[in-house]
Amino acid sequence: MAVPATADDAKTKIHFIDVGQADATLLEQNGFFALIDAGEADTQTDLIDYLHEVGVEKLEYLIMTHPHSDHIGGMRAVLDTFEVNQVLLPNFDKAPVEWWPSTERLMERINEQKNPAIVMQTGDIYPLGEGNISVLMDGIQSDNANNLSPILRFEVAEFRFLIEGDAEKEIEETALERNLxxxxxxxxxxxxGSATSNTEPFVQMIAPQYxxxxxxxxxxxxxxxxxVLExxxxTGSRVFRTDQNGTIVAYVDQEQKLQIAVADVSEDLADVA
Known part of the structure; x- marks a missing residue:
C-alpha cells in the first residue's frame, strides 16, 4: 500500500508495515527514517519493496527490540539494501538468547557496519529529524528474551508514539513502579496484542487514543x-489491525492533526496540538 496522497506533504509519518505475524514499524520525520524491527525472513522482499516505495534510501537507525525471528528476519536484507547510519540493539546480557545460525549471521553482518552498534540504555535520546526517539526503559533482567524489549517513545512537538516490542507484563509493571x-x-x-502484555494499568497510564x-x-x-481488545x-482507544487493515500509516497533517490511512482511506482522528 502506498502512502495516500493526503499524506504526501506530512513531515511526520509512522508506517505499520503488514508483515504478517511479525513486526516492522517505520518512523519518518522530514525525510529521515528509522526502522524498528524487520519482520520474518519470508516477508523481507515485501518489506524492502515497501521501503523503496515510500522513498527510503538511507536509515538513520535500524532498531532491534529483541532477537526473535519475527522481529529480525528481514534485517540482513535491510542492511544489504540500504545505507544504515546506526544499528541500535537491546542489552543481550539481560536475558538468555537462542543464538540460531541465522541470528549469528545477522550479528556478523551488523558487526561489518562502519559505525559499531549501540546497545540502548535507559535515558538515551536519538534525534530523528525534528523529533526524538527516547529509550524510556531498556528492558529488565529476565529469563524471557521478550523482556529485552525496550520501551521507546517517538515524539515530535506535541505528538507522542509509544512502542514496546514484545515486552511483557513484568516490563510494564516495572515502568509503572518507576513512574515513567x-x-x-x-x-x-x-x-x-497478546494478554502477556497490554496490562490494564499500563494501558490506562498511556491513555492512547489509537x-x-x-x-x-x-x-x-x-x-x-x-x-486485550476489551x-x-x-480505555476508549480506537484499534486498527494489520490482519484486518493491511499496512497502516499514521501521520500528522499540516493542521497538526493526527490522521490514519488504512487501505487508501484516510480518517481524521484527533488534534495533537
Whole structure:
C-alpha cells in the first residue's frame, strides 16, 4: 500500500508495515527514517519493496527490540539494501538468547557496519529529524528474551508514539513502579496484542487514543487476545489491525492533526496540538 496522497506533504509519518505475524514499524520525520524491527525472513522482499516505495534510501537507525525471528528476519536484507547510519540493539546480557545460525549471521553482518552498534540504555535520546526517539526503559533482567524489549517513545512537538516490542507484563509493571511518563496518543500494542502484555494499568497510564496491532490473519496464537481488545475498548482507544487493515500509516497533517490511512482511506482522528 502506498502512502495516500493526503499524506504526501506530512513531515511526520509512522508506517505499520503488514508483515504478517511479525513486526516492522517505520518512523519518518522530514525525510529521515528509522526502522524498528524487520519482520520474518519470508516477508523481507515485501518489506524492502515497501521501503523503496515510500522513498527510503538511507536509515538513520535500524532498531532491534529483541532477537526473535519475527522481529529480525528481514534485517540482513535491510542492511544489504540500504545505507544504515546506526544499528541500535537491546542489552543481550539481560536475558538468555537462542543464538540460531541465522541470528549469528545477522550479528556478523551488523558487526561489518562502519559505525559499531549501540546497545540502548535507559535515558538515551536519538534525534530523528525534528523529533526524538527516547529509550524510556531498556528492558529488565529476565529469563524471557521478550523482556529485552525496550520501551521507546517517538515524539515530535506535541505528538507522542509509544512502542514496546514484545515486552511483557513484568516490563510494564516495572515502568509503572518507576513512574515513567508513558503517555502517548498513539500506541503499538505489545506482543502483537497478546494478554502477556497490554496490562490494564499500563494501558490506562498511556491513555492512547489509537492503538495499532501488528498480527497475522488467523494466526495460531489467537492474537490479538479478546481480553486485550476489551482493555483497549474500556480505555476508549480506537484499534486498527494489520490482519484486518493491511499496512497502516499514521501521520500528522499540516493542521497538526493526527490522521490514519488504512487501505487508501484516510480518517481524521484527533488534534495533537
Amino acid at each position: 511518563d508513558i503517555r502517548a496518543s498513539l500506541f503499538k500494542a505489545g506482543h502483537h 492503538v495499532i496491532i501488528s498480527c497475522g490473519q488467523d494466526n495460531s496464537y489467537g492474537h490479538p487476545h479478546e481480553e 482493555i483497549f475498548e474500556e
